[in-house]
Amino acid sequence: MPDLRQRFFIEDSPVRGEVVHLEDALQTILAQRDYAPAIKILLGEMLSATALLASTLKIKGRISLQIQAAGTFKWGMAECNHLGEVRALADYEEDPHFTQATDSSTVLQTLVNPVLFINIEPEFGERYQGIVPLDKPTLAGCLMQYYDLSAQIPTRIVLASSQQRSGGILIQLLPRNSEEEQKRVDEDLWPRLTMLTETLKAEELTNLEANEILYRLYNEEDVRLPEAEILKFGCTCSKQRCADALIQIGAAAVRETLESQNPIGMDCQFCNSHYEFTAEEALGLFGEHLS
Numbered sequence: 001m002p003d004l005r006q007r008f009f010i011e012d013s014p015v016r017g018e019v020v021h022l023e024d025a026l027q028t029i030l031a032q033r034d035y036a037p038a039i040k041i042l043l044g045e046m047l048s049a050t051a052l053l054a055s056t057l058k059i060k061g062r063i064s065l066q067i068q069a070a071g072t073f074k075w076g077m078a079e080c081n082h083l084g085e086v087r088a089l090a091d092y093e094e095d096p097h098f099t100q101a102t103d104s105s106t107v108l109q110t111l112v113n114p115v116l117f118i119n120i121e122p123e124f125g126e127r128y129q130g131i132v133p134l135d136k137p138t139l140a141g142c143l144m145q146y147y148d149l150s151a152q153i154p155t156r157i158v159l160a161s162s163q164q165r166s167g168g169i170l171i172q173l174l175p176r177n178s179e180e181e182q183k184r185v186d187e188d189l190w191p192r193l194t195m196l197t198e199t200l201k202a203e204e205l206t207n208l209e210a211n212e213i214l215y216r217l218y219n220e221e222d223v224r225l226p227e228a229e230i231l232k233f234g235c236t237c238s239k240q241r242c243a244d245a246l247i248q249i250g251a252a253a254v255r256e257t258l259e260s261q262n263p264i265g266m267d268c269q270f271c272n273s274h275y276e277f278t279a280e281e282a283l284g285l286f287g288e289h290l291s
């Protein structure tokens with residue numbers, strides 16, 4: 001099954017949604033580190049969630065979810081941009097919970113003082129950061145609470161991941177414009193759709209094609225499907241970004257690093273790409289020359 005995001009609309013209603021499926025991209029990401037099983041599942045769910053959230057934005061740029069905590073789990077992040085490129089990474093110490101568990105909730109329960117950040121970085125314009133309390137047993141539950149409280153857009157999200165495949169579905173009840181408010185509305189539509197959505201089983205979400213999922217759930221409704229969007233693994237690292245990072249740490253720190261490491265080597269944690277800066281290149285960033 002291809003990695004994709006399928007948006008859908010219930011005709012003549014303010015309900016929209018989307019289904020995502022990740023397989024190749026997830027496996028590429030998980031193969032880059034030796035992750036424990038429960039961490040793989042959590043990263044899979046975080047990836048599905050960012051791919052869903054990215055589609056709710058009307059911007060060029062990227063959105064990321066980042067969990068930070070004290071305790072054995074340090075942090076995890078997943079990102080999706082407007083091109084459908086996803087990447088993810090986690091850092092944690094060994095913990096038997098992570099090796100034995102077969103779900104992400106176990107990881108969430110071990111988190112000490114956890115915070116979930118939603119970062120939105122438009123290509124142009126201001127960045128936004130939302131902070132979500134991680135006080136529900138599932139990632140989907142935390143995100144739904146965020147939408148209900150912050151965006152005040154009724155939203156249902158179901159996420160599921162195995163160590164090979166992840167999937168997610170999101171449906172939203174959008175605010176109606178004045179013209180739409182004039183129309184007669186099916187008051188039962190939203191409760192009916194949310195109830196149906198919640199009947200979806202984890203293995204259906206990870207193993208079935210998007211169209212099959214939508215058919216099983218909403219075959220009584222008039223569902224419109226635009227063309228599916230491709231999702232893929234993609235990393236935004238570059239030598240220029242590494243150069244920016246060196247400029248950020250400053251000339252003094254770069255000179256000090258060069259004493260023990262010349263050329264300076266930098267590895268991208270997301271894709272294992274390796275970048276090197278000779279002393280001349282590194283100092284050149286600050287307009288300095290080798291003396």
Ligand SMILES: [Zn+2]
Nearest residue numbers: 235237268271
């Ligand atoms: Zn990279």
